[in-house]
Amino acid sequence: MRGYxxxxxxxxxxxxxxxxxxxxPGPGEVLIRVxxxxxxxxxxxxxxxTLRAIVKLxxxxxxxxxxxxxxxxxxxxxxxxxxxxRVFARVDxxxxxxxxxxxxxxxxxxxxxxDGLGFTDAAGLPLAGLTSLxxxxxxxxxxxxxxxxxxxxxxxxxxxxxxIAVAMGAQVATTASPRGExxxxxxxxxxxxxxxxxxxxxxxxxxxxxxxxxxxxxLVDSFAILKPGAxxxxxxxTPEPATARKDLGKGPLFAALFGxxxxxxxxxxRRHGVTYRFLFMHPSGTDxxxxxxxxxxxxxxxxxxxxxxxxxxxxxxxxxxxxxAKGKVIVEM
Numbered sequence: 001m002r003g004y005x006x007x008x009x010x011x012x013x014x015x016x017x018x019x020x021x022x023x024x025p026g027p028g029e030v031l032i033r034v035x036x037x038x039x040x041x042x043x044x045x046x047x048x049x050t051l052r053a054i055v056k057l058x059x060x061x062x063x064x065x066x067x068x069x070x071x072x073x074x075x076x077x078x079x080x081x082x083x084x085x086r087v088f089a090r091v092d093x094x095x096x097x098x099x100x101x102x103x104x105x106x107x108x109x110x111x112x113x114x115d116g117l118g119f120t121d122a123a124g125l126p127l128a129g130l131t132s133l134x135x136x137x138x139x140x141x142x143x144x145x146x147x148x149x150x151x152x153x154x155x156x157x158x159x160x161x162x163x164i165a166v167a168m169g170a171q172v173a174t175t176a177s178p179r180g181e182x183x184x185x186x187x188x189x190x191x192x193x194x195x196x197x198x199x200x201x202x203x204x205x206x207x208x209x210x211x212x213x214x215x216x217x218x219l220v221d222s223f224a225i226l227k228p229g230a231x232x233x234x235x236x237x238t239p240e241p242a243t244a245r246k247d248l249g250k251g252p253l254f255a256a257l258f259g260x261x262x263x264x265x266x267x268x269x270r271r272h273g274v275t276y277r278f279l280f281m282h283p284s285g286t287d288x289x290x291x292x293x294x295x296x297x298x299x300x301x302x303x304x305x306x307x308x309x310x311x312x313x314x315x316x317x318x319x320x321x322x323x324x325a326k327g328k329v330i331v332e333m
Contacts, residue, residue: 001019001020001021001022001100001101001102002017002018002019002020002100002101002310002333003017003018003019003020003062003097003099003100003101004016004017004062004063004064004099004100004310004313005017005018005020005060005061005062005063006046006047006057006059006060006061006062006063006096007059007060008059008060009047009048009049009052009059010047010048010049012044012047012314012317012318012321014047015047015063015314015317017310017311017313017314020062020100022101022102023097023102023103023104024073024104025073025074025075025078025104026075026104027075027076027077028075028076028077028078028106028107028108029074029075029078029104029105029106029107030071030073030074030075030078030081030087030104030105030106030107030110031071031072031073031074031075031102031103031104032067032069032070032071032072032087032089032102032103032104032105032110033069033070033071033072033101033102034067034068034069034098034100034101034102034103034333035067035068035069035070035119035120035123035332035333036067036068036069036119036120036122036123036307036330036331036332036333037064037066037067037068037098037099037123037330037331037333038065038066038067038098038123038124038125038126038127038128038156038328038329038330039313039316039317039320039328039329039330039331040065040066040127040128040156040320041320042065042127043063043064043065043317044317044320044321046063046096047063054239054248054280055093055094056094057094057096061095061096061097062096062097062098062099062100062103063096063097063098063099064091064096064097064098064099064100064103065090065091065093065096065098065126065127066088066089066090066091066098066123066124066125066126066127067088067089067091067098067103067105067123067126068086068087068088068089068113068119068120068122068123068125069086069087069088069103069119069333070084070085070086070087071083071084071085071087072102074107078107079107080107080108080110080285081107081110081112085112086112086113086119086122087110087111087112087113088110088111088113088122088123088125088126088288089105089109089110089111089126089283089285089288090109090126090127090130090281090283090284090288091103091105091109091283092105092106092109092283093283099310099313099331101333107285108284108285109283109284109285110285110288111285111286111288111289111291111292112289112292113292114292114293114295114296115296117295117302119332120304120307120330120332121302121304122302123328123330124156124302124303124304124327124328124330125160125288125291125295125302126283126288126291127281128156128157128159128160128161128328129160129164129288129291129300130281130282130283130284130287130288130291131157131161131235131279131281132157132160132161132164132211133164133287133290133291134279134281134282134287135161135211135233135235135279135281136148136161136164136165136168136170136211137164137168139231139233139277139279140208140209140211140231140233142165142168142169142170142208142209143168143169143170144168144169144170145169145170145171146168146169146170146171146208146209147170147171147172147173147206147207147208148165148170148171148172148173148207148208148209148210148211149172149173149174149200149204149207149209149210149211149222149225150162150165150172150173150174150189150210150211150213151174151175151200151210151211151212151213151214151218151219151222152174152175152176152213152214152218153172153174153175153176153180153184153187153189153192153213154174154176154177154179154180154183154184154326154327155213155325155326155327156303156305156325156327156328156329157213157235158174158184158213159183159184159187159303159326159327159328160300160302160303161211161213162174162184162187162188162189163187163188163294163299163300163301164294164299164300165188165211166187166188166299167294167299167300170208171190171191172188172189172190172191173189173190173191173192173193173200173203173204173207174189174191174192174193175192175193175194175195175200175214175218176189176192176193176194176195177194177195177196178194178196179326180326181194183303183326183327187303191203191204199221200218200221200225201221201224201225204225205225206225206226206227207225207226207227207230208226208227208230209226209230209231209232209233210222210225210226210230210231210232210233211232211233211234212232212233212234212235212236212237213234213235213236214236215234215236215237216236216237219232219234219236219237219265220265220268223268223269223271223272223274223276224272226272226274227274228272228273228274229273229274229275230274230275231274231275231276231277232269232274232275232276232277233277233278233279234276234277234278234279235278235279235280235281237265237278238258238261238262238265238278239258239261239262239278239280240258240259240261240262240265240266240276240277240278241255241256241258241259241262242277242278243258243277243278243279243280244257244258247279247280247281247282248280258278262276262278302327302328303326303327303328304327304328304330305325305326305327305328305329306319306325306329306330307330307331307332308329308330308331308332309331309332310331310332310333312331313331316329316330316331
């Protein structure tokens with residue numbers, strides 16, 4: 001079968017499309033005929049080696065974090081799926097494998113695709129959808145009537161985060177370019193700041209939470225628009241001690257290291273009387289079922305920017321790394 005293999009850490013040519021053995025499902029696993037896979041910033045960050053201290057990979061390995069396809073075989077003990085089921089999944093972080101014609105996934109990490117959704121759209125849901133759901137529901141604990149700021153709302157995570165926040169009853173403010181404004185408003189954002197013309201700190205204030213998707217100065221500025229005691233959750237910048245304990249299951253050494261690395265950011269948050277939290281989402285078939293139910297109720301719709309054929313995955317990554325996609329970038333097998 002074809003697989004897009006991470007051969008070493010480094011530049012784009014560190015990943016290449018080649019023939020690899022077809023995997024076999026073990027106990028509790030399903031073999032999925034991959035029909036489409038989503039591309040994400042974490043994929044090229046893994047390639048660059050910036051996450052080596054956190055995510056341990058055995059190279060070479062087939063890359064890729066999320067997929068949609070059909071169950072082709074099941075391992076012993078599998079009870080949730082049968083051959084022919086249409087499924088989507090965020091694969092195990094330590095093994096990856098989504099960028100291939102076939103992938104093996106633990107049944108606990110997969111869910112049935114929403115009815116009426118095609119493979120290319122479903123492939124873009126798992127990572128961004130789980131990240132958004134876990135940030136907004138579990139960390140910010142959004143409630144009806146809350147006001148939340150989501151930076152960079154027109155991107156792959158932002159387009160889903162806006163819809164999930166709206167479904168939870170929150171009012172959403174976001175930043176976008178003029179090209180992205182119509183998109184984010186159509187998804188439910190009520191306040192849209194053109195980041196090229198004005199600062200969101202001049203427009204927003206007294207917000208119940210913030211979801212940072214852009215990092216840098218936007219992260220720091222988000223502290224100033226929050227109510228005292230509120231939280232900014234980020235997926236872009238520096239892990240902090242809770243990341244080590246809650247998200248990675250690491251011990252005191254990692255917590256201390258992340259404490260040092262995030263000290264300046266946490267100090268700035270404390271200065272505003274708020275909290276900084278960095279989130280590494282966790283794969284979850286149960287949470288994917290929640291997302292599928294939202295799609296079924298019309299509360300959530302994937303936003304796909306471009307679909308590339310699998311043999312042009314190099315071009316797909318070049319496009320993704322430009323940082324201008326509105327929604328998800330997908331490869332179709």
